[in-house]
Amino acid sequence: MSRRKISDRPVRTCLGCRRKLPQDRLYRLVIRRHKDHYYELVWDIKTRLRGRGAWICRDNPGCLVKAAKPGLLARAFKLTDGPVRITSDSLGSLFNKEQVS
Numbered sequence: 273m274s275r276r277k278i279s280d281r282p283v284r285t286c287l288g289c290r291r292k293l294p295q296d297r298l299y300r301l302v303i304r305r306h307k308d309h310y311y312e313l314v315w316d317i318k319t320r321l322r323g324r325g326a327w328i329c330r331d332n333p334g335c336l337v338k339a340a341k342p343g344l345l346a347r348a349f350k351l352t353d354g355p356v357r358i359t360s361d362s363l364g365s366l367f368n369k370e371q372v373s
Contacts, residue, residue, distance in 0.1 A: 284327040287348055288335025295319070298327040303349045311351060324349050 281294040287301075300316040302323045316325060326348040329335040339345065346352075 286329045286332075286335050287326045287344065288328060288338035289332065291329070293329065295327070297330055299330055300325045300327055302326075303345075303351070311349070313345070 281296060283292050284295050284298050285292050286298060300319050300321075302314050302316045302321045302325050303311045304314050304323075305311050314321065319325075326339070326345070328339055339348075
């Protein structure tokens with residue numbers, strides 16, 4: 273009995289739409305804690321930053337909007353204290369860069 277191989281690449285789940293996709297079709301977000309006791313989202317384009325990550329579809333900006341719902345990011349990053357600060361720069365910068373290049 274042979275098993276059919278789905279993908280050789282790592283598979284991750286999009287935080288917005290919950291689809292399972294190969295890692296190279298998603299963007300990674302990591303969270304950084306500031307000394308002022310808030311968290312900030314950071315794009316991890318090269319997937320090299322340390323810490324817990326969450327994944328968002330590259331081809332669907334609507335997934336980013338869904339992921340920004342209250343409590344969803346905190347649950348994805350297993351946060352129990354401090355708010356997550358989401359700025360327009362952190363949300364839109366990556367998709368704007370993709371459209372230009």
